[in-house]
């Protein structure tokens with residue numbers, strides 16, 4: 001029995017939580033959310049996460065959802081992967097973590113779940129507009145966050161912000177079918193360096209094995225071949 005049980009689907013946002021748990025050296029169990037049968041909307045799953053989204057992390061204090069909230073909770077509990085509350089980098093860290101979670105991530109979801117945002121004739125337009133917003137946000141993050149977060153973003157040891165961003169950069173390069181390929185990683189060289197460093201870490205090797213990702217999942221991503229479950 002471990003303290004943590006991660007409800008996951010391969011190559012979903014749950015992989016960010018898996019990476020954080022691996023980096024923190026915390027034991028955890030996983031439970032597949034079977035997206036083939038839309039298990040994220042089952043009564044049992046909704047009892048844990050009423051929003052019906054992935055991930056959910058069960059903890060001794062109950063189930064938690066929302067990627068950024070889970071990440072913050074884990075950093076507070078284990079004192080790792082984020083600047084401590086008294087640090088001068090704490091406020092900018094929260095600023096940029098919430099920017100990724102509240103602006104970048106939802107804009108990216110417009111690309112993947114376009115059918116939720118408008119009728120089919122509008123899809124290309126919705127995606128193009130979302131891609132522009134995502135690209136602009138990445139440029140702002142690249143320019144503004146690093147100087148304010150010395151040691152905690154794109155540094156030698158990853159923070160939860162790096163883990164979150166690396167996953168987003170991966171997804172932008174391979175999803176959705178028919179609308180990937182617009183993002184140019186060379187526009188943000190510090191992110192590329194961060195991703196390359198991350199790919200050398202044991203946490204990423206564990207993720208690749210568990211979810212069927214090929215090596216270099218961030219700098220040369222390919223769709224996964226998961227041992228269980230499906231991406232969508």
Ligand SMILES: N[C@@H](CCC(=O)N[C@@H](CS)C(=O)NCC(=O)O)C(=O)O
Pocket residue numbers: 011012013014040052053054055065066067068101105109
């Ligand atoms: N705001 C949520 C978004 C999570 C999210 O959209 N997860 C996707 C998987 S990457 C999901 O649940 N998709 C299935 C669905 O929306 O039905 C978070 O930050 O955790």
